[in-house]
Amino acid sequence: MTEVWGDSMNERDLQVLEQYPFDVKASWRTRGAFLLDTSVGRLMIREFSGSTYKLEKEQELLKHLKDRGYLVDRMEPDQEGRLATVYREYYKFVVKESLDGRECDTRSESEILKAASLLAGIHKDMRGCCKIDEEDRQRLAAPHAVDEMMRHNRELRKIYTFIRKKNRKNEFESAYLNCFPEILKEAQEIEVELRNSSYEKLREQALLEGHFCHGEYIHHNIFVINGKMAVINFEKFALDVQVNDLYLFLRKILEKQNYDQRLGKKILQAYEELRPLSKAEKEYLGLRIRYPEKFWKLANYYYNTNKAWIPGNHMEKLEKFLSQREKRILFSDELLYNKSR
Numbered sequence: 001m002t003e004v005w006g007d008s009m010n011e012r013d014l015q016v017l018e019q020y021p022f023d024v025k026a027s028w029r030t031r032g033a034f035l036l037d038t039s040v041g042r043l044m045i046r047e048f049s050g051s052t053y054k055l056e057k058e059q060e061l062l063k064h065l066k067d068r069g070y071l072v073d074r075m076e077p078d079q080e081g082r083l084a085t086v087y088r089e090y091y092k093f094v095v096k097e098s099l100d101g102r103e104c105d106t107r108s109e110s111e112i113l114k115a116a117s118l119l120a121g122i123h124k125d126m127r128g129c130c131k132i133d134e135e136d137r138q139r140l141a142a143p144h145a146v147d148e149m150m151r152h153n154r155e156l157r158k159i160y161t162f163i164r165k166k167n168r169k170n171e172f173e174s175a176y177l178n179c180f181p182e183i184l185k186e187a188q189e190i191e192v193e194l195r196n197s198s199y200e201k202l203r204e205q206a207l208l209e210g211h212f213c214h215g216e217y218i219h220h221n222i223f224v225i226n227g228k229m230a231v232i233n234f235e236k237f238a239l240d241v242q243v244n245d246l247y248l249f250l251r252k253i254l255e256k257q258n259y260d261q262r263l264g265k266k267i268l269q270a271y272e273e274l275r276p277l278s279k280a281e282k283e284y285l286g287l288r289i290r291y292p293e294k295f296w297k298l299a300n301y302y303y304n305t306n307k308a309w310i311p312g313n314h315m316e317k318l319e320k321f322l323s324q325r326e327k328r329i330l331f332s333d334e335l336l337y338n339k340s341r
Contacts, residue, residue: 060130146195
């Protein structure tokens with residue numbers, strides 16, 4: 001249900017919108033933003049704290065994809081052509097298209113495979129699509145995967161030390177200590193394997209040739225609109241090995257589907273029909289899947305929140321991770337390495 005325009009937004013928001021060449025008919029609050037019914041269609045306004053430089057590169061990338069026929073959510077410039085509108089020197093706002101659809105259904109195999117195929121198409125069209133220079137490579141490059149794994153492993157050890165020193169331990173903390181040695185051993189082995197893999201060459205190629213990633217290609221950012229799929233929220237786009245998008249999509253789907261190998265193979269098949277993976281890319285994908293990312297995410301969330309209160313589902317998520325561990329390793333080894341156990 002929409003609210004009457006003016007009752008749902010404060011004076012600051014109203015003054016910001018006066019800088020745009022459209023009329024607002026109604027607005028209502030959504031997570032972290034306001035949705036707007038305007039004279040030019042459905043839009044969204046939210047505060048922006050990122051780099052204007054990156055925002056302009058994102059708009060360039062989105063224009064390219066839109067010109068290629070993809071449904072994406074581009075930014076709406078203000079009357080002066082700015083993508084980030086400034087309010088009283090301290091606040092910046094962005095207005096973007098709001099595509100009206102529903103999220104990709106993670107229980108629907110046909111939608112999952114369609115999303116995998118869409119990702120392959122986008123990846124092909126996000127290679128060498130924008131002119132980039134050395135500054136772009138430095139400012140738009142994603143973090144180095146080996147450095148990221150090293151940091152995650154340091155954090156896991158730090159959290160282990162913190163918990164071990166506690167006198168009283170809750171259920172989650174006890175479970176973390178019990179499974180930590182084996183999981184850390186696995187994480188450290190993958191760090192070494194990744195360092196000795198072809199990843200560095202893949203990354204150098206991605207930066208040199210201008211391979212862009214979405215950065216967060218998950219079901220929340222894949223919409224179905226009248227039977228066609230749209231991709232939104234490119235805020236985390238980066239120059240990177242594009243397999244990272246495929247890895248994240250696979251991991252999120254397979255966690256929900258109990259690492260169903262049949263489905264995993266079909267997702268890869270759907271992707272490779274449009275963009276076949278090289279041997280080096282498959283190796284990298286296997287290493288990423290093998291790494292216990294979910295374990296780190298749970299531990300990191302625990303450490304950076306109120307440790308006296310652990311959400312009820314946190315223990316459930318840890319138990320689910322542990323129950324899926326063998327299937328995840330099998331998917332990595334047998335499917336991507338063609339190893340038998």
